[in-house]
Amino acid sequence: MKEVMAIIRQAKVKETLAALADIGVTSVTVHSLNGRGRQGGNIMESVDPEMKTDVECVSKIYKFPTPSSMAGDSKLTKPVLWVPKSLLNLVVSEVPVKKVLETLIAVNRTGRCGDGKVFILPLTDAVRIRTGETGDEAII
Amino acid sequence: MKMIRAIVRPEKEDDVVLALEGAGFPAMTKAHVFGRGKQKGLQVGPVHYDLLPKVLLLLVVNDEDVSRAMSVITDNSKTGFIGDGKIFVSEVEEAYTIRTGEGL
Numbered sequence: 710m711k712e713v714m715a716i717i718r719q720a721k722v723k724e725t726l727a728a729l730a731d732i733g734v735t736s737v738t739v740h741s742l743n744g745r746g747r748q749g750g751n752i753m754e755s756v757d758p759e760m761k762t763d764v765e766c767v768s769k770i771y772k773f774p775t776p777s778s779m780a781g782d783s784k785l786t787k788p789v790l791w792v793p794k795s796l797l798n799l800v801v802s803e804v805p806v807k808k809v810l811e812t813l814i815a816v817n818r819t820g821r822c823g824d825g826k827v828f829i830l831p832l833t834d835a836v837r838i839r840t841g842e843t844g845d846e847a848i849i
Numbered sequence: 850m851k852m853i854r855a856i857v858r859p860e861k862e863d864d865v866v867l868a869l870e871g872a873g874f875p876a877m878t879k880a881h882v883f884g885r886g887k888q889k890g891l892q893v894g895p896v897h898y899d900l901l902p903k904v905l906l907l908l909v910v911n912d913e914d915v916s917r918a919m920s921v922i923t924d925n926s927k928t929g930f931i932g933d934g935k936i937f938v939s940e941v942e943e944a945y946t947i948r949t950g951e952g953l
Contacts, residue, residue, distance in 0.1 A: 716878060717947065744878035794878065810943075814950045824947035828852065828909060831942055 710832045710845060711806045715797040716744055716825040717817045722795045728816045729799070732808055736848065738798040743791035748822055792823060800835060802845045850941040850953070851915045855906045856884060856934040857926040862904045864925045869908070872921045877908040888931055903934060909941055 717725060719741065726737060801809055806829060813827055837847040857865055862879070869877065883900035891898040910918050919936055927933055944953040 711942070715947075740880060742878055742880035744876075746876045748875075791879065796878065796880075810945065814945065814947050817947045818950060820948060822948065826909070826953075827943075827945040827947060828941050829943040830852065831940055 710800060710802045710835060710848065712830040712832045713797075713799045713801060713806065713809055713813075714828040714830065715799075715813050715817075716794050716827075717797065717813070718819075718823065718825065719793055719795045721817050722797070725797065725813065725816050728812050729809070732812055733804050734799060734801060734809060736799065740796040740798065742794060742796055744794040745790065745792055746823065746826075794825065800832060800848050802848055850909055850911055850944055852907065852909050852939045852941045853915065853918055853922070854937040854939070855908075855922045855926070856882070856903045856936075857906065857922070858928070858932065858934060859902050859904050861926040861928075862906075865906065865922055868921050868925045869906075869918065872917065874908055874910060874914070874918055874921070877906055879907070880905045886932065886935075891932075901932065909944060 715725075722739060726739075729735070729737060797813075799809070810827060810829070817824055834843055835845075835847040836843050855865070859881070866877070866879075869875070882903050882905045884903050885900050889899070891901055906922070908918065915938060919938070922936055945951065946953060
């Protein structure tokens, strides 16, 4: 049993969920949150029309002070932005993790900064609350 | 690699994030969450607050950086009062960058 955490663009959520359903992974938890990567969240230099969703949101949050811009003595020259992202949380046992991973990467890969990350974590147990089933049975 | 989930006071978010940036951990994810601890929320006179607003910071770091990242977070979010939050560390087996499709 593995937990897969994928941080992806918000605009790609629908497409990703459809692709996951195709390979038999239907149970997903989606969180909407903010994130940033190695670039310090500054995506303005890699802006392009296909990143519309992110850019629209960024132009909104750009007006508000960010941690780096508030700290006058910060060594960082560019303001640090938080980019809206979606976190897909899925627990898989039946479908191979490798297949899920390949699907996530195939759908979400655009080749530009901000595509996101996929983390795979071990999971010791799961319980289906309705029936009390535990382990692999709970997530099939 | 380890995943650090830190639940901190919202007013300390900026301090923690800036310090993490300075310590070489610019990449993280944050979410505004509600939670409570052992004290079951907060009682202010007749009003009881069951869930209190917190910020959840999620970052994945190399094994050797875990203690450094944790000390940066604790140093900057500590007030000494109830409600400072928690840090959870869990194992990450694999991590991939979607842009390149390669493992970290």
